[in-house]
Amino acid sequence: MITQDQLKQQVAQAALDVILPQLQPESVLGVGTGSTVDRFIDLLGVHRDAFGAAVSSSERSTRRLQAAGIQVLDLNQVASLPFYVDGADEVDHQLNLIKGGGGALTREKIVASVADRFICIVDETKLVETLGRFPLPIEVIPLARESVAREMRQLGGRPELRAGFITDNGNQIIDVAGLAYGSQPAEFEALINNIPGVVTCGLFAISGAHLALVAGQAGIARLELQD
Template structure:
């Protein structure tokens, strides 16, 4: 029986195999945040001579990339990236996701928006029949915390401020528990329209294009029904 860490290592390797044919001297790729993304970054370092550099969804990932000798570009310097590699906290069969457990959800959404393909890398524990068991992160302007908490309660959720945490954008995170998200794109739009919300951690209006799912039987490739 493989441990979760071993499953993460296998899917990070599968993501590297997926990306290698896309690398070229003028290519910049998008890279996310989290423990599985870190394993991908570590593997990518051995191939840094094959591509131009990366754009990153967090200061943490940028620091890791830089330390390994991979040049990190400001996204304002880049028009498109061929691929964005990132993990998820939950993902369903439609490749809708909850992301933001590490607090980088806004920058993750921004980098994903300029990618030709979003490849989500997860272990089998993250695949769920319905999103919502993992608390939904919402990045919020600090003065709106109380009002956003009240508004989210109308959807049946209970919001808790993530204590001692500030995002790379200088905002705060509300983690919303108690949701059963049967229409993720609709809920994403509704929450994002609340004044004071920067963005929520639902990636459903634009979900993943491909998921590499690490299981005890090997790494499976899932494709979005939107593709």
Template sequence: MLTQQQLKENVAVAAIDYVLPYLKPDTIIGIGSGSTADLFIDQLAQFKSRFKGTVSSSERSTTRLQSHGIEVFDLNDISHVPVYIDGADEIDAGLHMIKGGGGALTREKIVASVADQFVCIADESKCVDYLGAFPLPVEIIPMAREAVARQMAALGGRPKLREGFTTDNGCQILDVAGLRITDPKALEARVNNIPGVVTCGLFAIAGAGVALISTQTGVEQRKPA
């Protein structure tokens, strides 16, 4: 029986095989955040001479990339990102995701939005029939904390401030438990429209184009159902 760490390591290797055809001397790829993305970065380092560099969705990933000698560019200076690689806290059969357990959801969503293709890398424990068992992160402007919390409670959630945490954008996060998300696109649009919300951790309106899922029998490539 493979451990979760071994499953993550396997999918990081599979992700390298997936992105190798994209790695050209002028290529800049997008890199996400989290423990699985960390493993992907470590694997990517051995191929750093093949491509120009990266754009990163968090200070954590930027530090790790630079420690390997991989150049990180400002997204404002980049016109083309062919592929973005990132993990997920939950993913359903439609490749809609909850992300943001590490707090980088806004920058992850920004980098994903400019990439030609979003590739989600995850182990099988992240696969669910319905999103919501993992509390939904909602990044908020601090002055709107209680106003947003009341609206999330009205939607059936149990919002809780992530104590002692500030995002790379200087904002706060409400983690909203108790949601069973049957229409992730509609909920994403509704939550994002609440005044004071920077963005929520639903990646459904623009979900992953492909998922690499690490299982006990190997890494499976999945497309939206």
């Protein structure tokens, strides 16, 4: 039996194998946040001379990239990214995602939006038929915490403040269990994002991943959107 840690290491290597042949010395990579991405960063550091720099979605990943000898740029310095590599808390077969378990969802969504190709790396426990088992993280301006929570209850959710947690942007996170997204998660994402005081929600359905690499006991599976 392959352990979950070993699966994370395998899928991080699989992502590196996908992107490395396509990198140029001037390439700038988008890098996400989380335990699986930590393994990707460690592998990427061995090949730091194969590309120019990285853009990070969190202070945590920035520190790890710099420790690996990789230059980290501010996204405002970069016009485009060939790849953005990140994990997810849930991914379905249409490559819709729930992200934000680590609290970096807003910056993750921003960096992903600039990338030509978003590669999601997960182990098989994160692959689901229908999104919703994992509570939906919502980053909120502190003033709006309770008003957003009331809106979530109206939508059938059970909101809970992530106690003691402040995002890199200085905001709070509400984790909402019990939401049912149905067959139109993109519409649900837009609905939540339009609530006053919401910075963004952890649904990545309006713009999901282009490719998901899923590590399982039988190897690496590829889920890919066709152009």
